[in-house]
Amino acid sequence: MxxxxxxxxxxxxxxxxxxxxxxxxxxxxxxxxSDSSFTSSLVRKLILPSTDLKNEQTDAKPVSCGVLKVFMYDLPSEFHFGLLNWHKKGSETWPSVKNVSTVPSYPGGLNRQHSVEYWLTLDLLASETPEVKRPCSAMRVKNSKEADIVFVPFFSSLSYNRKSKVSGNETTSVDRLLQERLVEFLKSRDEWKRFGGKDHLIVAHHPNSLLYARNSLGSAMFVLSDFGRYPSSIANLEKDVIAPYVHVVKTVSNNESASFEKRPVLAYFQGAIYRKDGGTIRQELYNLLKDEKDVHFAFGTVRGNGTKQTGKGMASSKFCLNIAGDTPSSNRLFDSIVSHCVPVIISDQIELPFEDTLDYSGFSVFVHSSEAVKKGFLVTLLRGVTEDQWRKKWERLKEVVRYFEYRFPSQPGDSVDMIWSAVSHKLASLQFDVHRKNRYRRAEVFERSLST
Missing domain, CATH: 1.20.5 (Single alpha-helices involved in coiled-coils or other helix-helix interfaces)
Known part of the structure; x- marks a missing residue:
């Protein structure tokens, strides 16, 4: 050279x-x-190695983990653990989560299936508690300007289940009053005003929860079970997250999971048969399948021994029917997954949790409603699935069960961990939208300052 x-x-x-x-x-x-929490967080992640994230903090407690930075409001206890009859002592806002045995428990039965906000709140509290070992998928921060997302700890599903009925001399339910107070609180906050609530995360997993406030808070990111009772202008896949129901039957261990030849029932369904709106297909399928000798299609409830009976029935069936009811989804899908019973999903409008990560066709069978109600179609389809084809779905079911378990402390790849991951995936489009709207924001502020 x-x-x-x-x-x-x-x-x-x-x-x-x-x-x-x-x-x-x-x-x-x-x-x-920069005054944009989205931008500052994004730039940190791009230009600083993960080890430096620990060292850039100036307070006494260095951040030990956390991909998603979450600011959580310190709402009064009547919005969250007070609904579980937890009584605060002195000035405390939250129960201690250092000892799992002292954490307020959530009511069982069907209440539990929509307890998503409870598990997310516990996980954020645990992120501040070194004694609790958990994944590093999300952490609570005290400064809202450092946060990627702002979490609203309102136990909306529990509020609906326990406080939506008017009693005594009341003219308005406690649930509605809490929603009205929540809207007033959020609209007054600088955090909400900054981006019009777009960076707020609100859980409304029960289809009827947040009924009065959802329109006022529709700019926020919702965590929902489905979109069945929401207009697309308020809830949609572009901004919102679908979370799994909490299953109510007991999880079958891989070692105890019955194989193909040990599951005598071809297809299993037990639940409410007569439903309105999109759920009328249940009645049609009942009339078609009730006399099939290897099909169990019966009315059932969670009362008495119902849940245990359902779990036993699913665990001894090759396929479990998940049919649209009053809403596109139900906890039946997740009960069948933890029973290792291959789900047959007959719900054209259903949205599935974590579908950006999971390919449900690997462990489920999808059937259009119009096809399912044709005489002989469904049983012919299921009987045509070979043992080898079924076994592949069964093996995959045993692998994905962990994604549909809510735990405290949370574990890598469980429902809590996956929800935080899904929220993170939504942030890119959220940042894009906010940044587009901020194009002329600084210029407008500058012009206003000149005019004054």
Whole structure:
């Protein structure tokens, strides 16, 4: 190489190095000056290695983990654990989660199937508690400007289940009053005003929860069971997260899971048969299948020994029918998954949790409603599934069960961990939308300052 070429190469190397250093310095300066929590968080992740995230904190407790930074409001206890009859002591807002045995428990039965906000709140409290070992998927931060998302800890499903009926001399239910207070509180907060609530996360998993407030808070990201009772302008896949129901039957261990030949029932369904709206298909299928000798299709409830009976029935069946009811989804799907009973999903409007990560066709069978109600179609289809084909879905079911378990403390890949991951996936489009709307924001502020 000639001397001139060597000088040119060195000059190019020095130019690139200096440019890179200038970019890093300017980015760090921007990070300090920017008033956008979305932008600052994103730049941190792009220009700083994960080890440096620990060192950039100035307070006494360095951040040990956390991909998603979550600011959680300290709402009064009547919005959350007070609904579980937890009574605070002194000035405390939250129960201690250091000892699992002292954590307020959630009521059982069908109440439990919509307890998503309870598990997410516990997980955020645990992120501040070094004694609790959990994944590093999300952590609570005290400064809302550092947060990627703002979490609203309102136990909306429990409020609906326990406080939606008017009693005594009341003219308005406690549930409605709590919703009205929540709207008033959020609308007054600088955190809400900053992006019009778009960076807020609100759980409304029961289809009837947040009934009075959902329109006022519709700009927020919702965690829902489905979109069955929401207009698309309020809830949609672009901004919201679908979370699994909490299953009510006992999880079957892999070692105890019955194989193909030990499951004598071809298809299993037990539940409410006569439903309104989209659920009328249940009655049609009942009339078609009730006399099939290897099909169990019967009315059932969770009362008495109902849940245990359902779990036993699913665990001894090859396929479990998951049919649309009053809403597109139900906890029956997740009961069948933890029973290792291959789900047959007959619900055209259903949205499924974590579908950006999971391919449900690997462990489920999908059937259009119009096809399912044709005489002989469904049983012919299921009887045509070979043992080898069924076994592949069964093996996959045993692998994915962990994604549909709610735990405290949370575990890697469980429902809580997966929900935080799903929220993170939504942030890119959320940031894009906010940044587009902020194009002329600084110029408008500058013009207003000049005019004054």
């Amino acid at each position: 000639s001397e001139k070429s060597m000088i040119s190469s060195k000059l190019l190397f020095y130019t690139i190095t200096v440019s890179t250093l200038l970019f890093i310095v300017s980015s760090l300066f921007f990070l300090q000056r």
